[in-house]
Amino acid sequence: MNPSHSVIFNIKPGGKLQGSLRVPGDKSISHRSIMFGSLAEGITQVTGFLEGDDALATLNAFRQMGVRIEGPDNGRVTIHGVGMQGLKAPKEPLDVGNSGTSMRLLCGLLAGQGFEVTLVGDRSLSGRPMRRVTTPLEKMGANIEATDAGTAPLVIHPVDHLQGIDYPMPVASAQVKSCLLLAGLYAQGKTSTTEPAPTRDHTERMMSGFGYDIQREGAKATLSGGGHFTACNLDIPADISSTAFFLVGATIAEGSDLMLEHVGINPTRIGVINILREMGADIEVLNERDAGGEPVADLHVRSSKLKGINIPEDQVPLAIDEFPAIFIAAACAEGETILTGAEELRVKESDRIQVMADGLIALGIDAQPTPDGMIIKGGEIQGGTVGSHGDHRIAMSFAIAALRASGEITITDCANVNTSFPGFVSLAAKAGLNISSAS
Ligand code: S3P
Helix, strand or coil: CCHHHCCEEEECCCCCCEEEECCCECHHHHHHHHHHHHHCECEEEEECCCCCHHHHHHHHHHHHCCCEEEEEECCEEEEECCCCCCCCCCCCCEECCCCHHHHHHHHHHHHCCCCCEEEECCCCHHHCCCHHHHHHHHHCCCEEECCCCCCCCEEEECCCCEECCEEECCCCCHHHHHHHHHHHCCEECEEEEECCCCCCCHHHHHHHHCCCCEEEECCEEEEECCCCCECCCEECCECHHHHHHHHHHHHHCCCCEEEEEEEECCCCCCHHHHHHHHHCCEEEEEEEEEECCEEEEEEEEECCCCECCECCHHHCHHHCCCHHHHHHHHHCCECEEEECCCHHHHHCCCCHHHHHHHHHHHCCCEEEEECCEEEEECCCECCEEEECCCCHHHHHHHHHHHHHECCCEEEECCCCHHHHCCCHHHHHHHHCCCEEEEC
């Protein structure tokens, strides 16, 4: 049996969220800390590392390429950098499981190495589009084999050299941008990416933090190949994407009052705060400070009534991973919420438009999927059974929905919650969700 089918969440209806908690480390930053620390000269110490399956897949991939990495131990990782040219050919294909970030970023980073390497993933990842990275990498001179459908496994063959390109990105994707910038480190001349809308900029920030010269002018990021990284220490903030379930949960559950500590509030990630506030949420951003080049804050959230809105399209890339949770907020809002311009949701860990609409409908909510979004009429959430399709964020979103449901909610296929949020069940239970997990 597929292990992801074997975990079921049961959540009793009602309750409220209270207290103070810190969710695990940011997934995007955790991946990058391993990649940059491995390529650096010197020893990089990381704290707050996400010990979830996705970030661990990246960590193991670099171990397979000869990098000595100690930990993780309570979020502490020590990476003995091997320098830009120090990676070794792995003996086996690199299996990155469910992790799109690992696959797309590694594809760029590995395109200019002097060895052959194969990247494989699980069933979900093996169905996700990879041409968005292989096509521009091929323009740089890379030699990458994919399936006829443009999906993994990806076999990356060594090439004589890569050539920098100036690439106007057709999709707003931080993974595509990061992939090309990582390939650009190994390319001759300059590599530039221009994004159609702002996407998370952790790669650019971390490159600067490791002493690499990267220029940013509006939507364009440019670097020249041939430089090097100098090791540094990183304190990874709590993941705003994991925080989002608690922001929504505390907002919809009457009587809630919750403090979320040390959350990354990078401006390219705060769409969820902007959208929820526009719907009427009561979220205070407190103690803003800097953690190694990334802004962090404590978020204080209290329950409040929500109203439906037309979600501004400019917020979509800034909240791209948070829509499953935002859809639950919309189901609890008065009136209609309309999302457009979010077709990317169809190619995430699951088709998040269809799977969320199916789940909402199963719980009695009027949800109408559209090609690029959804129309949700706020209503009464009923109890029922929902399939998460092995998608971590779908599972956690419907768990939070139980706070406002009239009956028990059962969610199937929940093992992948561990990809981004190990310990979700116990942390959510501690905060006040009546959740139990069975396998
Ligand atoms: C990520 C970028 C986003 C996001 C993913 C993590 C990253 O993907 O959905 O969870 O770490 O760069 P896209 O770039 O495909 O939008």
